[in-house]
Amino acid sequence: MIGAFDGKKLRRLLASAVLTGGPRQTVLGIGGDSLTLMAGPCSAESEELVEECAREVSRAGCRFLRGGAYKPRTSPREFQGVGEPALRWLRDSADRHGLKVVTEARDVSHLPAVAEVAHLIQIGSRNMQNFELLRLAGKTGVPVLLKRGLAATLEEFLLSAEYVLEGGSSVVLCERGIRGFEPWTRNTFDVGGMALLKHLSRWPVVADPSHGTGLREIVGQVALAAVAAGADGLIVETHPRPEESLTDREQAFPLSDLQELCVRAAYVRSTVRWSYLLP
Amino acid sequence: MIGAFDGKKLRRLLASAVLTGGPRQTVLGIGGDSLTLMAGPCSAESEELVEECAREVSRAGCRFLRGGAYKPRTSPREFQGVGEPALRWLRDSADRHGLKVVTEARDVSHLPAVAEVAHLIQIGSRNMQNFELLRLAGKTGVPVLLKRGLAATLEEFLLSAEYVLEGGSSVVLCERGIRGFEPWTRNTFDVGGMALLKHLSRWPVVADPSHGTGLREIVGQVALAAVAAGADGLIVETHPRPEESLTDREQAFPLSDLQELCVRAAYVRSTVRWSYLLP
């Protein structure tokens, strides 16, 4: 064995759980025996959109409302999100419909405002190695949803989580697709990596099939795949009228199909006790 | 949109089914409403091993016995498979236990012998663009299981299938993981790509979670994920005593756990009617 993959070495890692050992954790009820569903618009574009989504997201059986107030955009000339007012819309609508809020802090300067409304602070893919943001988010005491970087190894992902944990917050790991050579999907959802994370980490692992595929036609299939592979939850971008979404239009899942997806995800979960399958 | 991913363009492709249009096909009963399970040893090392596997594979509810007589090996100094005698063992054991045979032709010179015993001729990942092999395999009239190349785009994969179809054989597409940067898994199982293949092609799509992960600890999870994403079948490397396997030891799934895996796969299948989820 000269090359990279070394099953024996990895098996030793699995045995010692060296990276993030200790008893399994749940975070805000995420993890353990439950399946936690999170959904909402890519960006919280207007109060009406947020409210419309919250109502349907709650009705579909989700526990979290997602939505971006601060959008990380590749170009400085793209729509950057509504900002602070959107945070209020999210929390108000969430409260009205019995949901919790997960929303992104794109920068340390957003942390105070985000920490005030969010039950779960999202740190995005591009910031997975923004160590100061990780550290300070960890010090808010609010749990953190950490997304895997576009080209991050599992080891790097777990070590970034350590930056958050050092601060004191608990963490939820989120697989959201890695960059690959395939031009027909936006990203390559790494279902095997996610499956392995479940063995390596004691923290909950959720899946984002929206960014993981970039294509609403397969969001449902990949969502169910993630659940079958052991995901503790899903975070899905939805929109009542996908073609009108200001951001990430191609991957917006129709709000009207969300309930069906949630029901099927629960079915799949109930038939899979993934841990049993570990030889 | 300057970069690679263009959802609108892909949506047009999906609409026109331009690549491999026509009514949906089944091949040897693979496809349609059924879930087809294939299992067996990586290489058909001995008559006893083949027989032991065939018995358990049949008992677990699989329909196909897999096993390699000719193994493609990275180095010329590695074990290259038993060759022609192994073909006979496979067919005899399969017949005894009511199974069909799927086995690889690594080279055009193997085609006559393989076509005689195999119900389904496997063309391996390294040969996905060995066009002469594709063409001649297509002319045997025996259906072909075509594995996706390590770095093949979905477009290249579908176009390779066309080489087989031109010859006259029908084809089963097999996703088996692509090469990525992650050192902890042998390959990156592209569940999103597989989901998309189901929409783009009218031919059955099966999944190989063994090569797709390289790690027996997550073979089960990825197998179920593939089924949840719409796979028409699974092909799994099993061994009664994984640590004794001469080839691909790290990914050999214990024969004793196969039945459990098959039962769970059937459950997942029954709760997923993937096509419904296409918005």
Added chain:
Amino acid sequence: MIGAFDGKKLRRLLASAVLTGGPRQTVLGIGGDSLTLMAGPCSAESEELVEECAREVSRAGCRFLRGGAYKPRTSPREFQGVGEPALRWLRDSADRHGLKVVTEARDVSHLPAVAEVAHLIQIGSRNMQNFELLRLAGKTGVPVLLKRGLAATLEEFLLSAEYVLEGGSSVVLCERGIRGFEPWTRNTFDVGGMALLKHLSRWPVVADPSHGTGLREIVGQVALAAVAAGADGLIVETHPRPEESLTDREQAFPLSDLQELCVRAAYVRSTVRWSYLLP
């Protein structure tokens, strides 16, 4: 043409220079007809090391002293750099030996101190899409050396540069290797991407063969390759005793070989007028 690579489309981009058009720029003398060499230790570990490096870096013919005061580290338990005192060492040694300073701001909180001593503020690979850092670095007025992200497309790289340019600072682009599947090199130095950047952008482009390879045995070859492909400069990690380096030991280039490398780079530069070769 269904897939990703579309030469005609790119050719139109090249013709219109749509992304960052305008006359060619030099930054602190980087660009134009000159070749600018930058070298120094990975991290500024001690005053003595910095002084020893500065003396040799100047003697070898380099114009910039590099060195990290704040090191971005994958794990929170690794050495994170000396911090502010190191900034002073760098500037003092640089001044003594007629060099300019290039050093990294890992976070917005470092900007004031870094902007005070640095002639060129480095923004590292992990921060290429840390948009707030880009924006605020751009507002310091100090030129910025922007490193390409590990998995950033050229388009994303150029758009990140726009965040800096919007603030008012000028920018130097730095290719430093992308993540690939090859386990024997730390990164894949994208010499073709760098060559293309020279056509697409009017800002100078430099190369980092240290991170680009991770292996001191080939740093020299890749450095010369970058110059041959049109790089306006090189930034190289050196150490008087590579095996004692606290960080990135494997890629530290021996200080004693630096002069030889600089001389050869100048030779290569003089024989290549890359722009001539554009058909």
Added chain:
Amino acid sequence: MIGAFDGKKLRRLLASAVLTGGPRQTVLGIGGDSLTLMAGPCSAESEELVEECAREVSRAGCRFLRGGAYKPRTSPREFQGVGEPALRWLRDSADRHGLKVVTEARDVSHLPAVAEVAHLIQIGSRNMQNFELLRLAGKTGVPVLLKRGLAATLEEFLLSAEYVLEGGSSVVLCERGIRGFEPWTRNTFDVGGMALLKHLSRWPVVADPSHGTGLREIVGQVALAAVAAGADGLIVETHPRPEESLTDREQAFPLSDLQELCVRAAYVRSTVRWSYLLP
């Protein structure tokens, strides 16, 4: 160190030259102190084109005429090359202009005809692990130009060369770009991997900047980069009127610029004694 890149381990490999040890070899004058240039059309489309190219290729100072008689094509409905007549055109024109022939055998059935005219048999990227073709090409006794696979590690590449060497032929290794995520270049030319090959193997290493980039605008820059990094030769696709090329039009280098490129390559070579730079 848990992840993939392990400089120490690689350093041990470099020290022992374990893979393909022994004294350095030259093949048909390729290797050693010389720089060998090979050029010609992508496909040998007509006798006139071949003759026109051969004349200019010879005039530019190249030693080999390249050209494809059998073209490996992604789709069965694309132009597959002229076949056997093209082999004759290549040899006749080469003889007339004092050149040697390098041309591809896409399949074992082509070997007899190709071995009759070619001084150097090319095995293409898609066939790097077509082990039977490697073996039988090795038995012709004619030297083999082996191209690196699209997603092949250096280890796999070197092991494929062993299949050829076992047969008795000598081998020339050719880096031609690997598959990456960047949509603006067709492939990612791995200059670092090529530099490392020079240390790991005793066989000559040449570079193909045409497939390595897919874009004629940067073929020249990448060609010189490869020479600067230690390449023993270049193989370049040229065409008198690139826009009329039947295959790989985007990357065809104008025949009228070939001489200039060759002169510059020789200059770069003369200023680089790469081996000196190994610390």
